[in-house]
Amino acid sequence: MARGVNKAIIVGTLGQDPEVRYTANGSAVANISVATNETWRDKATGEAQERTEWHRIVMFGKLAEIAQQYLKKGSQAYFEGRIQTRKWQDQSGNDRYSTEIVANEMQMLGGRAGGGGAPMESGGQSQSRPQSAAPETAPMDDGFDDIPF
């Protein structure tokens, strides 16, 4: 019997450079803010409408290090992962909830901010720079027990 599927697919543009920190055991955690846009025509008025949606995307470990190295404000990228809501307490002790996408796959796309120069594009590059970084789609199964929260 299926346990369920929890999948998010986001293609969007980074609103700022990734924020990266390290857990006590030295594993990277990257927080990324990504915008997706939607346009439609208002049924009643016929006017073109537009909305920007902001997504909080978090990555761990190797993938986080790759994000830190290659993504910046304005980069366009593909993210795939699961939706996760965390509960935390604010300064007044109230329960608060934050929903994020925990990405286990990322691909850099052409987009705006000089994506052509980055060696981690899915198209593959001829330059053979010695890479200590893992390929862009690092599997996520090393992440769960590292979650710092």
Place this chain on the structure above:
Amino acid sequence: MSKGINKAVIVGTLGRDPEIRYSSNGKAVVNISVATNEAWKDRETGEAQERTEWHRIVIFGKLGEIASQYLKKGEQVYFEGRIKTSKWQDQSGNDRYTTEIVANEMQMLGRRSEQAS
């Protein structure tokens, strides 16, 4: 240039019957609470771990009415839609955020208890 893609795919089980209400222009707004489960083995201890994630799914209009009519607590359903975060103010005036999935596609998969037979 691409505007972006914002897609969520959820297959899960309803935690309770859908709640339906109607907006001021008569359109149905249906809220659904869906659980997905994840199981994995803890790398260090080898112990099986399990987590339930709850998703807030909202469906508008005709599809919402269909959901409200046919879905119940315990039903396993496929949903596809986009992720949307709304900002609102709580009683103390603080900004709060709620993330939901606005579903534009739904398929009923049967009740979990029936699938074993």
